[in-house]
Amino acid sequence: MLVKPKTGLLNKFYFFEITTGLWITMKNFFFGKKVTIQYPEEKRNYSKRFRGLHYIKTVNGVENCTACMLCPTVCPAECIHIEAGERPDKEKYPVIFDIDILRCCYCGFCEEACPKDAIKLSTIYEMAEHHREKGVYTKASLLVQRGEK
């Protein structure tokens, strides 16, 4: 919207304009709705489709993953490291499944690529750690079911 500047004598004098401005500032000071989210106590509501920390979906306590290597292949950040193994029933499974969360860009390609519906991105976004090593999530920690996807 184009605002036409008022050019009357009264407006050029500014005094009344400034008074109006001061009044608006004061109205905001007392009655303005404050938009601050006080973070640790209050949290922003993100969508259910938010892409945060990963987890591997399990069915009856067994991970869906068959170590097909599609997710490390598609991963643009190359942060997924899988070493495959064989179960006694000849089924392929990941012996090691590490995700370097510090490298991950949360693009969600792994989730899209997975044919077994195994790797999922939860809505958790608080992943700050004091040590770099803690940024690498191992299989055990990824098996914690963090979402309902």
Next chain:
Amino acid sequence: MDRFEWIAMGVKTGLVVLVMLQVVPIMVWIERRGSALMQNRLGPNRVGPLGLLQSLADVVKFLFKEDFVPKHVNKFYYLLAPAILLIPAFMTFAVVPFGGSIQIGDRLVHLQIADLNVGIIYILSIASLGVYGIIMAGWSSNNKYSLLGSLRSSAQMISYELPLGLSLVGVLMVFESVNLREIAAAQATPWLFGLPKWGIFVQPVGFLIFMTASFAETNRLPFDLPEGESEIVAGYHLEYGSMKFALFFMAEYMNMVTASALMSTLYFGGYQMLPGMSYLVGPLASFIGSFDFSFLSLVTPTDCARVLLEVASFTAKVGFFMWFFVWVRWTLPRFRFDQLMDIGWKVLLPLSLANVAVSALLIYFGVI
């Protein structure tokens, strides 16, 4: 000066300096929280109750930072500049009366550090010293942005000193004195329509000019041209860090205190009680009379109560103007440099000259 006067002087000076130093952290807190609330945010509210200790945390941070001096600066002037800026800000307050006179024993003590008979001229001369601090800071930093910032700042301060001084001439003519104590006392006399003869009523235009000019003199928004993130980074204090930067910061707030004190002394009756406050003298006097200190035998309770209320109303007036500085900061956008000069030379200067002429005519015909 005998011992009593030395003690009285020491107590008054110490009180004023301590209060002025305490104003800075409180004012920083008010500025940060106030600006946040005006912008629909919350501001710092974590450290201490309501975030009051945030300023203390800032001070600790400033003190523990590395006291770094860049290699390319002229060290002597570089270190001297913050002090030169800060000291005049303190000195100006010396002539401001912050309360009436109190009778202690058989002596009359004025609540004013120095009762100079050239009060206003002293203020004008000391306040202009601050420019040297800014120029020295900009020049000794050996940095083009600092230099540009200090040039801009000194041009601004010198231009606005003219309207500032000329707007004071009106006050001098009306109250026929340059002594701030006499000016403050003269404002108690009643005037037209039951109004007291406060400077704001007899010199409304003069007040507006003085206020605008003092905003420019203190380098506050909308005239904070010495700083400009986009064109000259931080201006004259670009090369300063840690406590040396804090001194610049303090000087700004000190100047605000002094400007507010001058506005309330010259135009809002100074230490004269706010309307309605005189009814509190009686109750407060009887309250003070109920105590039994040996000191109180020297002063009458009524005197004591009156002075306390006067200091309180002076503080309230100064506090309002301090708040007004913050209030205006978040209302008005800043001016461009050419606009700033236009306002100073083409609007405020002729207006203040006209104000002097009109006041002279009005005084000649006996209106004010």
